[in-house]
Amino acid sequence: GNSVTQMEGPVTLSEEAFLTINCTYTATGYPSLFWYVQYPGEGLQLLLKATKADDKGSNKGFEATYRKETTSFHLEKGSVQVSDSAVYFCALGDNAGNMLTFGGGTRLMVKP
Amino acid sequence: DTEVTQTPKHLVMGMTNKKSLKCEQHMGHRAMYWYKQKAKKPPELMFVYSYEKLSINESVPSRFSPECPNSSLLNLHLHALQPEDSALYLCASSTYALGPPAHGYTFGSGTRLTVV
Numbered sequence: 001g002n003s004v005t006q007m008e009g010p011v012t013l014s015e016e017a018f019l020t021i022n023c024t025y026t027a028t029g030y031p032s033l034f035w036y037v038q039y040p041g042e043g044l045q046l047l048l049k050a051t052k053a054d055d056k057g058s059n060k061g062f063e064a065t066y067r068k069e070t071t072s073f074h075l076e077k078g079s080v081q082v083s084d085s086a087v088y089f090c091a092l093g094d095n096a097g098n099m100l101t102f103g104g105g106t107r108l109m110v111k112p
Numbered sequence: 113d114t115e116v117t118q119t120p121k122h123l124v125m126g127m128t129n130k131k132s133l134k135c136e137q138h139m140g141h142r143a144m145y146w147y148k149q150k151a152k153k154p155p156e157l158m159f160v161y162s163y164e165k166l167s168i169n170e171s172v173p174s175r176f177s178p179e180c181p182n183s184s185l186l187n188l189h190l191h192a193l194q195p196e197d198s199a200l201y202l203c204a205s206s207t208y209a210l211g212p213p214a215h216g217y218t219f220g221s222g223t224r225l226t227v228v
Contacts, residue, residue, distance in 0.1 A: 043219040102154035
């Protein structure tokens with residue numbers, strides 16, 4: 001079956017630091033990959049996506065590249081802000097009609 | 113309109129109460145979902161509706177009863193809940209339930225449910 005593995009948090013960074021949150025996946029075929037963000041007390045918001053190998057998704061300074069050879073979709077941002085503090089979920093959607101599969105989530109805390 | 117709207121935002125109910133959660137979207141999406149999320153955990157799928165028909169029930173106890181009155185509305189009826197059912201209940205929608213989910217799901221802000 002499909003699975004998504006994320007690095008465990010919390011990840012604590014100072015403002016303007018570089019961010020990487022690792023995500024690897026197991027799936028058959030050619031899945032679509034997503035990063036969702038959940039701010040405190042809110043639902044999940046789609047942050048970025050990639051639908052095929054070597055695609056780069058980007059939004060709000062965040063980016064992730066779909067690497068089929070390493071089955072990875074790591075999230076990066078060059079300079080984090082306090083407002084980026086949230087929980088980030090990596091997710092996979094296959095093309096066989098299965099529902100989204102979520103990773104366990106990674107909490108990011110950015111300190112001033 | 114690109115949102116999924118959930119009401120109420122917060123709900124406290126006793127174990128003998130009956131209440132309902134509501135979800136609405138006007139994006140023309142034909143698939144709608146209920147998820148349950150406990151603290152510090154990813155969302156867990158409960159139900160999937162495709163073209164207003166229940167297509168997936170992830171072995172959810174019968175005290176949770178979903179309903180899809182039309183393509184824009186999704187309800188979750190609650191009855192005789194237990195304290196361990198306290199959680200954030202999220203509604204989501206997508207273009208279709210089956211086939212490539214190229215656009216992902218759109219989530220609502222959730223209903224924070226506390227069972228006392």
